[in-house]
Amino acid sequence: MPLIVVTGFPTSGKSTRAKQLYDYLSGRVADSKHRLHLISDDSLSISRTVYDLAAVPAHTRSANASEKDARASLYGAVKRVLSDKDIVILDGLNYIKGWRYQLHCEAKAMRTPSCILQIGCTPDRAKEVNQARLDARAAVERGEKEATDGPEPYEQGNWDNLVFRYEEPNPMTRWDSPLFTLIWEDDEAQAKKTFEALWDAVAGDGRKVVKPNQ
Numbered sequence: 001m002p003l004i005v006v007t008g009f010p011t012s013g014k015s016t017r018a019k020q021l022y023d024y025l026s027g028r029v030a031d032s033k034h035r036l037h038l039i040s041d042d043s044l045s046i047s048r049t050v051y052d053l054a055a056v057p058a059h060t061r062s063a064n065a066s067e068k069d070a071r072a073s074l075y076g077a078v079k080r081v082l083s084d085k086d087i088v089i090l091d092g093l094n095y096i097k098g099w100r101y102q103l104h105c106e107a108k109a110m111r112t113p114s115c116i117l118q119i120g121c122t123p124d125r126a127k128e129v130n131q132a133r134l135d136a137r138a139a140v141e142r143g144e145k146e147a148t149d150g151p152e153p154y155e156q157g158n159w160d161n162l163v164f165r166y167e168e169p170n171p172m173t174r175w176d177s178p179l180f181t182l183i184w185e186d187d188e189a190q191a192k193k194t195f196e197a198l199w200d201a202v203a204g205d206g207r208k209v210v211k212p213n214q
């Protein structure tokens, strides 16, 4: 069953949409023998700091070694569960096209489809979300607010860098297609329409048979 790769800027609403998709798919597969998995940095306790090139001393490890380790964990988690009975939603930045290619190849090796769900959000809006989280953390540190279990913010430099490094999906490539998009403003009805189209393409009647040599 499909591997659904969520992608988008940091704090653009990926986890929110991934949870909505999870709920939608739970309804679709409730009466069958399929299993549903939602894998994310948070589910694997991967900290936002792994993406922070400035946080790693360059003389001790290669600049993005921690990010590579994180990708290895995510890859292992996907590989462990992906099968013809398991639907996997991978909620994360997934911003490197070579990484999305690798995930596509993994699905193909399992003879199961993959697709991309891109979360469209302006950088300004996404930045506001991160800023609110930075402000809330600062208020906790000053003792003005109780700590909550909410997602941790990205340090500002890390956030800026991730937006700068983001490699837009290209639906003309095999590994970025089929490509589905939801934007911040899309309401529940629009999200449901998109999830239906996604389901039809990768699990319903429109599903393409995956041949290993394609």
Ligand code: ADP
Residues within 6 Å of the ligand: 008, 009, 010, 011, 012, 013, 014, 015, 016, 017, 129, 151, 183, 184, 185, 186
């Ligand atoms: P990401 O997973 O990309 O870091 P989140 O899903 O955690 O982003 O979303 C960040 C914040 O924005 C959350 O507080 C969430 O409630 C809010 N949010 C996300 N998507 C939307 C949306 N489409 N409309 C309104 N608020 C949203």
